[in-house]
Amino acid sequence: MVASPDVTQKDRGRPAVAAGPAAERPVRRRGPRRDSVTAAVKAVVGVLGLFAVWELVVALADPPEYLLVGPISAFVELAERPGYFAENTFITLQEALAGFALGTALGVLCGAALHYSTTIRSFLYPALIAIDTIPKVALAPLFIVWFGFGFESKAFVAMAIAFFPLVINTYDGLGSVPHELQELARINKASAWKRMAKIEFIYAIPSILSGAKISISLAVGGAVVGEFIAGSKGLGYVIMLANSQVDLPSMFAAFIVLAAIALALFFLVDLAGRKLVPWKQHTR
Amino acid sequence: MNNEYAISVNNVGKTYRSRDGADNTVLSGLDFHVRPGQFVSIVGQSGSGKTTLLKTISGLQDPTEGEILVKGRPIREGLEDIAMVFQSPVLLPWRNNLDNVLLPLEFRGTRTEEATRYARELLEMVGLGDRATRYSYELSGGMQQRVAICRALVTHPELLLMDEPFGALDAMTRDSMNIEIQRIWRNTGCSVLFVTHSIPEAVWLADRVVVVGDRPGRIVADVEIDLPRPRGKEHRFSPAFSEHATEVESYIGVTAGIS
Ligand SMILES: Nc1ncnc2c1ncn2[C@@H]1O[C@H](COP(=O)(O)OP(=O)(O)OP(=O)(O)O)[C@@H](O)[C@H]1O
Numbered sequence A: 001m002v003a004s005p006d007v008t009q010k011d012r013g014r015p016a017v018a019a020g021p022a023a024e025r026p027v028r029r030r031g032p033r034r035d036s037v038t039a040a041v042k043a044v045v046g047v048l049g050l051f052a053v054w055e056l057v058v059a060l061a062d063p064p065e066y067l068l069v070g071p072i073s074a075f076v077e078l079a080e081r082p083g084y085f086a087e088n089t090f091i092t093l094q095e096a097l098a099g100f101a102l103g104t105a106l107g108v109l110c111g112a113a114l115h116y117s118t119t120i121r122s123f124l125y126p127a128l129i130a131i132d133t134i135p136k137v138a139l140a141p142l143f144i145v146w147f148g149f150g151f152e153s154k155a156f157v158a159m160a161i162a163f164f165p166l167v168i169n170t171y172d173g174l175g176s177v178p179h180e181l182q183e184l185a186r187i188n189k190a191s192a193w194k195r196m197a198k199i200e201f202i203y204a205i206p207s208i209l210s211g212a213k214i215s216i217s218l219a220v221g222g223a224v225v226g227e228f229i230a231g232s233k234g235l236g237y238v239i240m241l242a243n244s245q246v247d248l249p250s251m252f253a254a255f256i257v258l259a260a261i262a263l264a265l266f267f268l269v270d271l272a273g274r275k276l277v278p279w280k281q282h283t284r
Numbered sequence B: 001m002n003n004e005y006a007i008s009v010n011n012v013g014k015t016y017r018s019r020d021g022a023d024n025t026v027l028s029g030l031d032f033h034v035r036p037g038q039f040v041s042i043v044g045q046s047g048s049g050k051t052t053l054l055k056t057i058s059g060l061q062d063p064t065e066g067e068i069l070v071k072g073r074p075i076r077e078g079l080e081d082i083a084m085v086f087q088s089p090v091l092l093p094w095r096n097n098l099d100n101v102l103l104p105l106e107f108r109g110t111r112t113e114e115a116t117r118y119a120r121e122l123l124e125m126v127g128l129g130d131r132a133t134r135y136s137y138e139l140s141g142g143m144q145q146r147v148a149i150c151r152a153l154v155t156h157p158e159l160l161l162m163d164e165p166f167g168a169l170d171a172m173t174r175d176s177m178n179i180e181i182q183r184i185w186r187n188t189g190c191s192v193l194f195v196t197h198s199i200p201e202a203v204w205l206a207d208r209v210v211v212v213g214d215r216p217g218r219i220v221a222d223v224e225i226d227l228p229r230p231r232g233k234e235h236r237f238s239p240a241f242s243e244h245a246t247e248v249e250s251y252i253g254v255t256a257g258i259s
């Protein structure tokens, strides 16, 4: 359950429209290729540095093994039981992805409904905000009552968490279309479908993607919380089991795997964003 | 009324009703007619209702009083003949210039090979023929506004509404755009309603300058500009030009000329 590293204000709201004299800037930029390579190198160095500091602290303080272990022990643990970790990671990944996919689909649908229907908005918006104040993990026990101890209940917890950022961001994004474009569409009698397909949804993509970036990490966390509460599989279960056996190497190994998959998923969504929204890189 | 006018604004009034029930009458008793092919500039203080007038003429808003006829027909049916250019170009960043120009036709479902050819011709006409497949971030503000003008012209409008189209441009670019818009107007033969804050610009371009007074917006003067065409840069400094500009200025409050 890694904090999303890159979800900041700069990604929210409207895509910058190249408008007016603001666009008269030099087009020359540093090669995007080189930029991302150096960024990746820096990121790797950062993570390795973190591991080094962690190992050093453990070496110097020499805490008992039931309190803290270093990353090396964790990696050794991973290497010794690769099958065990791979299997449980796969379970958590499936739950998280299913929840994320469902939450995204529902969230986008709901956000669009809020934008396009004043009736739905006036009924649903206050209710949604009220529900949003409930910590979604608190719903986990309920989902287990409803959907049992298996895959579904965890996927639904992940979905419940992934859903809200997408509702809000879809709604925001659809509302960010400049009024001139709406007027252009109306003057030319564009049908509602054409307006959505040619303007509104494309305008909303950057905003939807930044919602998805938040949701993907949240979904992994949701799945793990579901596994904490009930289950005999998944990384959440691995952590609980390690806890009961005071097996810290195994626990830290699970943390590392969790962080790694959350990070990987985050960058996958980010990459999808770059493919889907190539124009955004130019209009910054 | 009369079919010989490109547009007839008959006694039009517009009142916005705010939520607290207070009425804000923005336009009142507006009455003017534009002959086909005429270039009419509209000037007036900020907030006098010029944008409201254009929106009402384009059918984006209904007048609360009076009626607007385009070629003798109520605007509801006449929308096809109208196009609008806004102060900022608002091009779609994910479309190249050609596809931006063709957007109105996609809205109408009439994008064809022939239309694409025409769109290219338009870009050619505004000097952007070699940029058809480029994106707006690669263009200057003036170039972007030219693409926006092509986007307006691609539907072969008979009436072109422009709301401070060059307001965001620097003085030099603005001058060259003024020369360009005259050429475009000559080539297409459409009628133009051109809102601007600049009196010299209004006089330079127009056959008539309509001065709108505020609170509520109404016509305070309708000045005929009988200067010869085509009007190059040199005309801007002719005594006849200054005379007209001074006359228009006299109908507006002192602050309106700045901007
Ligand atoms: N949708 C609206 N609802 C209520 N009042 C409005 C609305 N649109 C404009 N107004 C009011 O109408 C008046 C005229 O506005 P308008 O935008 O037409 O002026 P304008 O002449 O175009 O001004 P500017 O030169 O600054 O662009 C203003 O007082 C404005 O507050």
Ligand SMILES: [Mg+2]
Residues within 6 Å of the ligand: B050, B051, B052, B163
């Ligand atoms: Mg205005």
